Amino acid sequence: MKESYKTKQREQILQSFQQRSDEHINADQLSDLLKKEGTTIGTATIYRTLDKLVTQGSLRKFIADAGEKSCYQYIDKEKGCADHYHLKCTECGALIHLECDEVQLLAKHLLASHNFMIDTTRTVIYGTCQTCIQKKEISHE
Amino acid sequence: MKESYKTKQREQILQSFQQRSDEHINADQLSDLLKKEGTTIGTATIYRTLDKLVTQGSLRKFIADAGEKSCYQYIDKEKGCADHYHLKCTECGALIHLECDEVQLLAKHLLASHNFMIDTTRTVIYGTCQTCIQKKEISHE
DNA sequence: TTGCGTGCAAAGGTTTTGCATGGCA
DNA sequence: TGCCATGCAAAACCTTTGCACGCAA
Numbered sequence: 001m002k003e004s005y006k007t008k009q010r011e012q013i014l015q016s017f018q019q020r021s022d023e024h025i026n027a028d029q030l031s032d033l034l035k036k037e038g039t040t041i042g043t044a045t046i047y048r049t050l051d052k053l054v055t056q057g058s059l060r061k062f063i064a065d066a067g068e069k070s071c072y073q074y075i076d077k078e079k080g081c082a083d084h085y086h087l088k089c090t091e092c093g094a095l096i097h098l099e100c101d102e103v104q105l106l107a108k109h110l111l112a113s114h115n116f117m118i119d120t121t122r123t124v125i126y127g128t129c130q131t132c133i134q135k136k137e138i139s140h141e
Numbered sequence: 142m143k144e145s146y147k148t149k150q151r152e153q154i155l156q157s158f159q160q161r162s163d164e165h166i167n168a169d170q171l172s173d174l175l176k177k178e179g180t181t182i183g184t185a186t187i188y189r190t191l192d193k194l195v196t197q198g199s200l201r202k203f204i205a206d207a208g209e210k211s212c213y214q215y216i217d218k219e220k221g222c223a224d225h226y227h228l229k230c231t232e233c234g235a236l237i238h239l240e241c242d243e244v245q246l247l248a249k250h251l252l253a254s255h256n257f258m259i260d261t262t263r264t265v266i267y268g269t270c271q272t273c274i275q276k277k278e279i280s281h282e
Numbered sequence: 283t284t285g286c287g288t289g290c291a292a293a294g295g296t297t298t299t300g301c302a303t304g305g306c307a
Numbered sequence: 308t309g310c311c312a313t314g315c316a317a318a319a320c321c322t323t324t325g326c327a328c329g330c331a332a
Contacts, residue, residue, distance in 0.1 A: 005306050005311055027297080042314040047297060049312090063265070065204045066211065066322055067295060087257050098255065106247050114239065115271035116228050126263035130256035146286055146331050168321080183289040188322060190287090207297055208320060 004052070009041050013049050017059060017074035024062055024095065026069035060122055062088065075121055087125045091132035145193070150182050154190050158200060158215035165203055165238060167210035203227060204263050227265045232273035 016033055017025065025033070027046050034041055041049075050072055053059040062071040073095075085103055087096040110116045157174055158166065166174070168187050175182055182190075191213055194200040203212040214225075226244055228237040251257045 003307095003311070007306075007312060009313070043296095044298075044315080045313050063204060063206045063263075064296090069296065070207060087251070087255075089257075090260060090263060096255075096257070100255070102250055102254070103247065106244065109243050110228070110266075110268070113243070114228070114237075114241070115274065116230075116237070116266075116268050117274055118266055118268040119231060122231060122267035124264070125251075125257075125259055127251070127257050127259040133256065133258055144286070144332095148287060148331075150288075184321095185290080185323075186288050205321090210321065 004056075009039075009045055010049050010052075012037075012039055013041070013046070014053060014058060014074075017053075017072065021074040021076055022095075024071035024073040024093075026064075026071045028069060030072075054122075057121060060086070060124065062124055085120055085123065085125060087127060087129070089129035089132055090126050091128055091135075094129050094131075096129065145197075150180075150186055151190050151193075153178075153180055154182070154187070155194060155199060155215075158194075158213065162215040162217055165212035165214040167205075167212045169210055171213075201262055226261055228270070229265050229267050230270035230273055231267050232269055232276075235270050235272075237270065 012034060013030065016030060016037075027043070027050060030050075031041065031043065031046055050059065050061075054061045054072070057077075058075060059072045060075050062073070064070045084097055084099040087098055088094070089096070107118045107120070110118050153175060154171065157171060157178075168184070168191060171191075172182065172184065172187060191200065191202075195202045195213070199216060200213045201216050203214070205211045225238050225240040228239055229235070230237070248259045248261075251259050
């Protein structure tokens with residue numbers, strides 16, 4: 001394991017995410033947020049820090065399509081997000097926390113039959129939420 | 142709906158995917174494949190065609206993380222859209238594509254009980270693969 | 283003939299890297 | 308002191324776009 005220093009920049013970035021634990025923020029927005037708070041952090045540092053925080057399990061990364069920016073969100077370890085899944089609507093961006101026993105079966109199955117240990121902390125299930133499904137149906141009529 | 146001409150290039154691209162319906166291929170690999178078969182198609186055309194084929198429902202797109210290339214796969218409409226899932230190992234980075242009926246239950250359950258329509262195109266399940274689980278166990282002993 | 287498709291090169295946008303400097307331990 | 312972290316600018320990267328020409332219908 002690599003050593004890691006505690007720096008002002010990393011603290012501030014992590015804090016920004018903690019204060020907005022229900023939001024998903026991209027590198028650019030983060031930069032703006034910090035500027036408004038009086039701190040300017042270089043782009044390279046932002047990306048490097050974000051990457052470290054994801055690896056270390058403090059942030060979750062939402063991968064974007066080409067040309068779009070990837071988003072990040074704070075993972076609250078106290079709350080035990082470990083046991084629940086995250087659904088994200090690609091239409092409206094809503095993030096749904098799903099606690100459902102039946103979904104846990106997926107983890108068991110993957111482990112038992114495919115020897116794959118799922119990490120619910122980092123996994124995000126993308127799709128279309130109820131509201132947006134209805135919107136689509138209406139517009140097709 | 143826009144008009145669409147039938148061109149040699151589009152036919153060849155579609156054919157390449159049909160012949161490899163169990164693989165997911167990126168723009169670069171496709172270009173190489175075609176070159177080996179004696180055809181050279183410009184990058185722009187490849188991307189434009191890929192995009193059209195996705196829109197038209199002939200291909201499925203797997204969105205990749207930054208720096209990686211997005212992959213595409215043929216959708217066999219006869220077979221009835223066998224969705225497949227992506228498992229990605231956070232230790233070694235391996236990308237596993239999983240076609241498994243039992244996993245399809247997840248999609249059904251999410252739709253039936255949570256009104257959420259999963260998009261397997263964008264969803265990547267993160268965790269630890271078999272090889273890396275074993276490595277960890279060994280190093281902990 | 284009409285206008286979509288193609289190819290080349292250049293641009294676009296996000297993210298990464300090189301390198302010298304700064305700061306934690 | 309040792310070495311990770313930072314910042315700037317430049318690079319790398321995949322992908323898209325502009326433009327002139329080619330080709331399907």
